[in-house]
Amino acid sequence: MSSTASDIVASPSRQSRVTLRKTLVSCALLTAALLLAIVFMSLIGSEPLPAGASLCALISFGTTTCGLSRDQFDILFQIRLPRILLAAAVGGSLATAGAGYQSLLRNPLAEPYLLGISNGAALGTMIALVFFGASEWMRPLLAFTGALAATLAVYRLARGRAGATPERLILAGVIVTTFLSSVIVFVTTLMDATRIRSFTFWLLGDLSGTSKSLLPVAITIAIAGTLVLTLNARSLNLLMLGERDAFDLGVEVGRVRVVVFLVASLLVGSSVAASGSVGYVGLVVPHLARLSLGSDNRISIPAAALGGALFVIVADTLARTIIAPRELPVGAITALIGAPLFIYLLRRA
Amino acid sequence: MLEARDLNVSYDHRTAVENVTLTLAAGEITAIIGPNGAGKSTLLRTLNGQLRPSSGAILLDGQPLERLNRRSISRRIAVVAQEAELRFPVTVLEFVLGGRFAWATNAGWGWETERDVQVAQAVLQETELSELSARLMNELSGGERQRALMARALATEAPILLLDEPTANLDLSHQATLLALVRARCDQHRASALVVTHDINLAAQFADNILLMKDGKTVHSGSPEEVLKPQILRDVFEVEVLVDAHPVTGGPRVTPIHDTYRRSI
Structure with a gap:
């Protein structure tokens, strides 16, 4: 065979190139939508900002005020933009983690919140707050530990002799969730009364307390986690069809499982430490990604990450504007959208 | 070439496979038959590296299976499972x-x-x-x-095919078509195949060798003519059988005769 012929044979197939193009186009469109959302949602809020001047300031990355007053400039760059960026990181993290869990556990209903993994991370965060209140770094660290412990507990509980059925997994999630909820209530009683209300809000998923120092961490973990899971997408495609089959076809099942558990727990841990348990993002977004782009994880994971970011930005904008000047926790909005979809998926499964 | 030597496999705290030795030679189909729970599927999963033998050796092209990485095994051994999730x-x-x-x-x-x-x-x-x-x-x-x-x-x-009840969901014509495909792979590509099956007649028709298992042990192995004898089958399956020559292939044909049925004729 001549070298040119073998080059052609070894090159990506026409079908692969079509899929790759589909991935790039959909990710480019979602990125554009995400950037637009970041810009426009930062103009919306209880304090109206002049659109032209704000746009000008945003495009200059805050190097010029473009005629915004000091207060307006601070609202834009110190309050809204960090909150929106955190919403993006949280949404991207949760959607990616959801897509990862779904493939690994072979269950379209798997979701960090519903499996109790968010609660594990929440408990970790609370322990950090109660016992290591001064250290901001203990929060994501213990949140990650809590998420990982909850993941392993659910995985163990869900595995019957015949493997994990979808129903068994959800039941295991219910058990872990309720158990951790009661521990959380117990820990809450150890807190002083003035903090309990903000805590309850935070538990439901709340971005109003955006921490500046954790923002870069959350963004970095969201991007790195999405990359790592995307780089395992082909193994995950086979794992979706069964662990035994994946093993037979050459997937190092044990290694991929460890990677997904660690990365997904890290993603959930960092987003819960920053914003509490925002529910259903990991269910709604990967589902929509698969529905519109197919089950191939090479496409659906990056698309879910971008879509998740977009979803939480919009949900949080709703949360902070619909009853302005008061605010709703963003988790209430995502659950309002997610719970009906969950019922629909359950009926179809 | 895939070889197993003195293989013992424990599964769920009991010995599922005991002292099994077999060689899958290029171009040949080996069928494993035996009653339910004889250790047929366990043997197949062990040969693919999914279960670890408690003792004995599995050699893939002369190399111990446990020293090969997953992908290089999967390029050489393919498994056809019973059902996809x-x-x-x-x-x-x-x-x-x-x-x-x-x-x-x-x-x-x-x-x-x-x-x-x-x-x-x-x-x-x-x-x-x-x-x-x-x-x-x-x-x-x-x-x-x-x-x-x-x-x-x-x-x-992969030059080695392991098939676990591949014909369980197939109608008569597709059963034959599927095994004909396996046969063609073995004849044309010098592949070898191991087929776990309950269908003794299909095994008789397509296999070069038959491994008869009971309680984890090899009871008999050899050509269909050597293994499919009334006395052997009666002992293993605990049922009366009639073995005659297949009218078309001339190979052995096995018909179980239940007591109730026999009384009625």
């Missing part, structure tokens, strides 16, 4: 392309090459699934799904 929608072509995973230079995010697609299309043709290639797997009938599993195994181009 389908909880996510995938097309038949996507499913069959899964068989090319072990060949990918970039196993993580890489894309199927032109050759991968050519191989997949060729096996889809062999398994008469070409027209269904764009359909979703969960829209197929049980028999079509079984053929897709076969197609995926063939797409690996």
